[in-house]
Amino acid sequence: MLYVAVPFLAVAILLSLFRLYTTWTYHHAMSQYASPNGTGKPVTPPQIPYTLPFLGNTLSFLSTKPGAYWQNLFAWHPRSTGVLTLLIGGRNFHILFAPQLVQAIFKARKPSRDAFDRDLYRQMFDMSTEQVELTEASKHMEHESNVAYLIRSERVNELTAKFTQVLREVLDRDIKETSGASDLGLYVWLRDRMFTASTIALMGEELLEMYPDYCRDFYVFDNAFLSFYFRIPNFLMRDAYEARARILRKLEAWSREMHRLSGGKPVDPEGPAWEPLFGSRLNRARHTDYTRRKLDWRSSACFDLGLTFAFASNIIPVTGWMLMHVLDPQGDTTLLPRVLEEIKASTKQDGTLNVPTLIAQPLLQCIWTEALRMYVDILVTRNLPEDITLPLDEEGKRQVLFRKGDNIFAPSWLGSHNPNSWSEKAPYHRFCPERFLFKNPETGKTIFSTLGTAAKLFPFGGGRTICPGRVFAKQEAIGALALILLRFEFEVVGYLDAEKKPTDAFPGFATAFPGSGGLVPGGDFQVKVRRRV
């Protein structure tokens, strides 16, 4: 009996000693923060204690309840440190949350996302080392295409015009079968239609003809996106591995066929704004570059999946939340009429939307921004090519030193859900559709403003690699909301839980690892739909 117990006892004692050691180093690091003005020397971030070597804080960090890890951590660790370190998957990650630090890391020129991107190519897309190296050597081409075809305002407007045209057609096509339906799940209905319209606008109309189940497979992959990053093995998420394999196979077949039909290379991106085979200028530029970058068919498919991820993963859930809050029967019932008023004021005589007017409407902008605040959970990732010292407070009295090779995460959640950062009138855990609305004292007009929120509201990251799709994202989300509300009247029958069973509670979040991006609703609205007259 004793022989059996001894090894267990030895392991338990070793682990307890290890825990004592990491706890001691934590308190030692915390002593640097005791003096209000600092010691004059740069501080090191406190490493959160852990028991298991290598695994460190991994298991608790990978909680699938959004925000739960941070809530538990800050129940005992003071937020005032502004920075801390976690051991995740055998690597140390410094977590930045002091506003000064977050702003400083965005401004710093040298830190980059390259190391994270490398992991992304290897783990999430399973690309070969040779292809990853080719990708990295030619990354500037991607940046140039983004600048030319995603960031310039006339190009964004073209993309939005195509997206809204296709969405209008999609909605008009199924208006007959949707009208009168009383058992529609609002979010899933919206998701499938937005996916179709954005895939056609960005990637042409042949893809969904060749691969009608792309939406379904994509969301299985999307759901497990970070599990690939954290190397969760195949046997624990077979569906996601199978969906990824299927997506890459089908995208490869589609790409080969589009090249064949286009006579070997895509129509010049400087040509028409859109054409049926490859779609947008952006996609044609990307496909032209895949050849110049010597990427093979499979890697091209990985990049097409990456583009789908960019245009479908975050915006669609955020638009879903916007729509649910606007229609919420237990929310502010004046919201829908006020939203409709702004949409009607942005509609041209021929019934189409005046997008620049629409996206400048204060309440609509506010609802979009509040949905980003409440429902986007991203980890801005940076790796350090050299030692760097950054300020922890406004006066720079206290500084923090990071070492070459260190990994940094700036979680958007910690700013957007910080109980101390948002007013008592509009607490952080409530969706407040007027959070960013103010009265202009001179004109008396209501204006939308996010002034002063830069370091606590950064759903699109920041600095050199800030999301190049952010303007399109805003136009796409607000445009979709407007088109849907102009065409349909919804009567909310009730809320549904994750199992699609009726419930009294407004939908919460679906399970997701920290940093999963746009959080998907863990339930839905059951609605009756009628054509708006």
Ligand code: HEM
């Ligand atoms: C709600 C919608 C969206 C959110 C929350 C979002 C968020 C982000 C974030 C956090 C990053 C990394 C930023 C950083 O490292 O500082 C990023 C990068 C990127 N996003 Fe978005 N994004 C959205 C929509 C889009 C759309 C619609 C597109 C394009 C159609 C897009 C294209 C990209 C690209 C290409 C990058 C990589 C940029 C680079 O490597 O330099 N995103 N996005």
